[in-house]
Amino acid sequence: MTLTELRYIVTLAHEQHFGRAAERCHVSQPTLSVGVKKLEDELGVLIFERSKSAVRLTPVGEGIVTQAQKVLEQAQGIRELAQAGKNQLAAPLKIGAIYTVGPYLFPHLIPQLHRVAPQMPLYIEENFTHVLRDKLRTGELDAVIIALPFQEADVLTLPLYDEPFYALLPAGHPWTELKSIDSKLLNDKSLLLLGEGHCFRDQVLEACPALRKGGDNNAKHTTVESSSLETIRHMVASGLGVSILPLSAVNSHHYSPGVIEVRPLSAPAPFRTVAIAWRASFPRPKAIEILADSIRLCSVVKPQASNE
Secondary structure, eight states: OOHHHHHHHHHHHHHOOHHHHHHHHTSOHHHHHHHHHHHHHHHTSOSEEEOSSOEEEOHHHHHHHHHHHHHHHHHHHHHHHHHHTTOTTSSOEEEEEETTTHHHHHHHHHHHHHHHOTTOOEEEEEEOHHHHHHHHHHTSOSEEEEESOOOOTTEEEEEEEEEEEEEEEETTOGGGGSSSBOGGGGGGSEEEEEOTTOHHHHHHHHHSGGGSTTSOTTOOOEEEEESOHHHHHHHHHTTSOEEEEEHHHHTOOOOOTTSEEEEEBOSSOOEEEEEEEEETTOSOHHHHHHHHHHHHTTOTTOOOOOOO
């Protein structure tokens, strides 16, 4: 039994496809297949049930893969301890962030972190919460920056900051005459939303209950889904509709004054809590501490200046 074989079965269990698992392990499909079969022969049990259309874990395979994942994590911990030596800030840190946080946080975070931990460069990935969760669990990422709630076994979370939501309007929109926007107004207007899978979409819908399925059947709103906040900003600027942004994204644009307008939502204004999550067994707690402190110092949620 080798760590390589354990990595094969953990990856195959996740992908449920020999070709994709082999690609992720950077080996040929026959090599991965032989490695999996060799481990099954050694253990004397079938870890996977194979068919032409699917690869599934057997009941005993589920327990084996769970234990294999723990072994791989412990082995990675040994490597990182050896690499970092006495200095936990002397090796790269693998960070993931949700799409609606990363683009607005990283330009502030990286210079700040470089000042306090110059020997700790960041490997960065932006993705959906469920993908970041999987990669954190398997050790592909060391920590992830997400919005609460976020619950995972053997994972610690630390709230970093609360971020209010703001309304984004095209210049000349009637609502620009208002000092704040009541979320109830959004029910009868064209609201531009992120697509399925974005947790920020769910948080906006939670703030505007009548937008959800099963709400007011007489509501005449129209939703236009997009894949990024920046695409939504462009559509708002063109006059297609209005949208909701987290505060950190409000001023992150290159439009000249007079193209788009921003207004706060009326009290009680909805907000999200951005947090950092990491495995409880991660062997570099000092790196997590420095990362969290640096994020707090970035001031990405500085209150929006009044437009008056």
